[in-house]
Amino acid sequence: MIGGGAAGLGAAGGVKAVDPGAEVVVYTQFEDVAYSPCGIPYVHGGEIESFEKLFLAGKQAYVEAGIDVRYEAEVTAVDTAARTVTVAGEGTVGWDGLVLATGFDYADPGVPGGALGGLYYVKNIRRAMEWDKVLDTVKKAVVVEASPLGAEMVTALAHRGVETHLIDPHPYALAAVADPDIMAPVEESWRELGVHLHFNTSLEAFLGEAGGTVRAVRTSAGELPADLVVVATHKTPNNRLAAAAGLKLGSTGGIVVDDHMQTSAPEVWAAGDVTEIPHGLTGVPLQGLTGSHAYAQGKVAGVNAGGGDRAYRAVYVPWGTPAGRWVIGGASFGEATATALGIPYVLGVAEGISRARYYPGVKKVKVKLLAEPDSLRLIGAQLVGGGEGIKERADFLAMAVKFGMTFHDLSTMENVYSPAIGALNEPIVVAATNGLAAARQGK
Amino acid sequence: MIGGGAAGLGAAGGVKAVDPGAEVVVYTQFEDVAYSPCGIPYVHGGEIESFEKLFLAGKQAYVEAGIDVRYEAEVTAVDTAARTVTVAGEGTVGWDGLVLATGFDYADPGVPGGALGGLYYVKNIRRAMEWDKVLDTVKKAVVVEASPLGAEMVTALAHRGVETHLIDPHPYALAAVADPDIMAPVEESWRELGVHLHFNTSLEAFLGEAGGTVRAVRTSAGELPADLVVVATHKTPNNRLAAAAGLKLGSTGGIVVDDHMQTSAPEVWAAGDVTEIPHGLTGVPLQGLTGSHAYAQGKVAGVNAGGGDRAYRAVYVPWGTPAGRWVIGGASFGEATATALGIPYVLGVAEGISRARYYPGVKKVKVKLLAEPDSLRLIGAQLVGGGEGIKERADFLAMAVKFGMTFHDLSTMENVYSPAIGALNEPIVVAATNGLAAARQGK
Structure with a gap:
């Protein structure tokens, strides 16, 4: 390997x-091996207390398993x-x-100044430990691109009290995977956390003394001072x-x-x-x-x-991540991608809830379903909510796409109803029901 | 109507x-109409602050909708x-x-003393408001039968600090729907909350002065004093x-x-x-x-x-409820029911987690899947966990049963991986993978 x-x-x-x-x-x-790089932004943000927590197994575990790691x-x-x-x-x-x-x-940003210090590419855990100390001294940071990692790092830096600027060439965050209406509440919550969002804005250069550390970035919309730049290109x-x-x-x-x-x-x-x-x-x-x-x-x-026989199939891509005060997710693709690929669709949208309306801790769950116009077969989904059940719904909806479930199937699906854990009306069911109505009206 | x-x-x-x-x-x-009776145990338990919260709509809403409620x-x-x-x-x-x-x-308990005061059949919200005041004076309560409502009331009374005894003729709680291994942690947590569990124990009489209030119940295992008896028969x-x-x-x-x-x-x-x-x-x-x-x-x-044409299909019964410190759930049926009905099955079991192992708030998720032995088609599921995603997984697994998903399908399903909301290995996937291994070993 x-x-x-x-x-x-x-x-x-x-x-x-x-x-x-x-x-x-x-x-x-x-x-090192056997640690979770995906946890790094959450240690920076203070949600996870130490980098040591990210290690899954010691080196000895591989020795014992007969795996020779060099x-x-x-x-x-x-x-x-x-x-x-x-x-x-x-x-x-x-x-x-x-x-x-x-x-x-990470994609090369392809701009001058790439050799400066203070450019943080989040990847290796030992470097992350060093950067974490640097973060204690950082007052202003720029995050380059609202990619999934960029979104996580924006949230982490904001939680840490760093003045954070996000720049991205697209008109909204996570444009490669999410729809603008899904991201709108996330962007609002970032603003509430004090994050400065600069969309439709391209990186033009990292600025600083040659051989020194970055002091600013030049963008298509002007200069932004920065003690640190997180490069979260795709x-x-x-x-x-x-x-x-x-x-x-x-x-x-x-x-x-x-x-x-x-x-x-x-x-x-x-x-x-x-x-x-x-x-x-x-x-x-x-x-x-x-x-x-x-x-x-x-x-x-x-x-x-090893001489066995196992197949891996095509993917339907359930995804999800916390972003700002929200959790977003989806399966297959959303409206933005469908439109870009010229795939026709009917929409079914609902703003539901994760528990009984009156139960403490109830969270919003917005579900947006895309179906093929005639068959009403599910082809994609996007979700945003307060957190509860976004990941599990995304997993399910990816399987629903794979198994050809339709708006009819989803509008009549049964759901658990118990006040502390689920609402009378499952948001997926409401979205599919709304999708049937939209299809009848030829929307 | x-x-x-x-x-x-x-x-x-x-x-x-x-x-x-x-x-x-x-x-x-x-x-009244348009309130949630399912919320009543949670007001008694203090999780929901008042009965007023349970009302969904005022009477005027029905007048405006042209529905004449008498x-x-x-x-x-x-x-x-x-x-x-x-x-x-x-x-x-x-x-x-x-x-x-x-x-x-509620099924008639069919024992003497049914006309005594102090027998609480949870149903009507106005009566619940009155009983809630009574509960302030109750020191010892007996809950008759570990039905879903009985389980909720046991938890509620324990949360309220009432000395609570549960009697049930079966060897474990919720025997009509859940498997004993699913209920074992729930029963342990009830004991930790101070609940006294009396299984294999039948109700024989409500005891008290004629025309007065219950003072005890007689059971097949002796007498239990009680200021209040919650009758939660099926x-x-x-x-x-x-x-x-x-x-x-x-x-x-x-x-x-x-x-x-x-x-x-x-x-x-x-x-x-x-x-x-x-x-x-x-x-x-x-x-x-x-x-x-x-x-x-x-x-x-x-x-x-009303002159329309709509069909309702057979049911695959996703279910779930908090119980003690846990949340339990499932879809279709479990081992106990399969055994009682003579339905053969292969089991796939896994103890998984709801988030990355190192992420604060991570909860256990035990998944138990039953499949038809040859086709390995899913026929039932049971779940117990710390709460996160039990309801959503139960909903999904009911659809998986309905759509004929197999252990193969579930063992290769994709899942969201993001430390704060989902683990690298989805517990359903691990359970199905273990089920494939069990099937190969002819278990």
Whole structure:
């Protein structure tokens, strides 16, 4: 395995599951494996008390599992014909099966000043620990791009009391995945937290003395002073090794894999952010999914690399994250993506609640469903709410898309009714019922 | 409509939806409509601050909707041939369509002493307000039967600081719906709250001076002193009018209805706890479902009574409720019911978590899935957890049963991964994966 993230470790476990005697080596360029990088923004924000909490397992756990993790080991080349990799300081190493799990890089912002200090790319936990100390001294920060990570970091910095500016070239936050009406309450809550939002605004340069630290960013709408800049541009596949080895890459730059996570080369598999996976309905290749996807893909790749036979299917992409005072989520795609792809849809929207209206702790749950106009088959969903049940509804709605459930099916679904945990009318049911009415009116 | 609960009001709304000019009269024997009786235990327990919170709409709202609600009006007879009802004090009233929504009664405990004071049957909100004052003076209470309501009242009384004894003839709580392993943590938490549990224990008599108030109950395991007894026996359909009118009743005593909620008599529909509805997989008639079911059934009955055409399908019964320090739930049926009905099954069980392991507020989520042995199609599920996502998972799993999802489907389902709202491994996925392993081992 090349890569010690969720995909690489999933793959290592997958091999061992089918061939416990296999010699399994994981190369990682980092000092650690088996921690949750997704938790980093929440330690910065103070929700999680320490970075130590993010570690899942000690290094000894892998030794005991018979998985040989080589830390701070850089693989510099892959030869798929000779079936070798070249490891810096170790030389050429042979393999019978190879899993590429080299993950992602942040897209290069492509502006001057990229070598300045004070530019924080959130990724490695040891660097995050160092940055966390820096954050204690930061008064003003700029977050570049309202990506999922950007949204998390904006919330974290605001919670930490840093004057935070978000810049993004789109007219609203998380434009690549969410709809504007879903993001509107999030943006309002960021403003309430004191965040300054600069949409339709492009980064033009990081400003500072050469060899020094960033002091400001120049944007299409003027200069913003900053002690720190979080660069949260979109994820791009870290495909250098794959490209050099001649593996087939797709339109996103991700490695093209079949349903067994096999690449274009024999006995070479790939998993996680370095791959691209087709969307279940549109076939559009998607890249940069979640750690949960990476882990599942890694498992599949590892099982097959170990001599087993397991398939990974197209994705329907349930997603969710806290943002400001809200939790947002969805499945498949929303209106913005449907419109961009020219996919016609009927909408069913409802503003519901998570518990009985009178029960303490009741939260809003807005559900927005998209269906194919004639069949009324669900094709996508977006959610925003106070938190309760957003993740579980997104998971369900992804399966509803996959299994072809219609507005009819969802409008007649049964739901738990118990005042402390669920309302009389499930918001999904109300949204689907409204969708049926909209379809009848030809909206 | 006869009955002013969720079914009767749902039906009134259903008629108006298809025929806004229809003359709609709702007879209720009570002083109020449009409140949530399900909230009563939570006001007693102090979670909800007042009974006033439980009211959904004022009486004026129904006047404005053109629905004529007759309060404290008792319908004493139904004549399906003459198409009339007899209303006490009002005489004979004709109808073109009739919806019976007369609800439930608690099963008669059938023991001496039933006329004593201090026996609390939780139902009407005005009586609940009076009982709530009584509760301030109560030191020891006995709850008769660990039904869903009994479980809620046990928790409520314990929260209120009353010495609470639960008696139930079964070996564990909620035996009609839940499995013993699901209830074990609930029972432990009740004990921690100071509740005394008496299982395998039958009620033999309410004890007290004739014409006075209960002072104790006699049980198969001895006498228990009590200032108050909550009688939470199972729900039976309030079928007196229907039986007298010659409507066909089923094995539960519930009115038999077709998929349009129509009874055996022309132009007579029924909805809610007075009916029985077939289980989607087994066809076993079920009675005493939730307010959410009653409302949906009422809507269907009303639409059809108003000249529309709407069907109601068999049920897959997602359910859930807080109990002690836990929230329990499920869909379709569990092991206990499957065993009782002679239905073979393979189990998939997992103890998962609701958020990232390191995220504050993370709760346990135990998922137990039952599948048909060969197809591995999901046939039932049971859940217990700290609260987060139990209701939403139960809703989803009921749809998964309905749509024939298998352990394969569920083991490969995608899930949201975001530390604050969902764990890397969705507990349903882990349970299904364990179920596949169990099936391979022929367990």
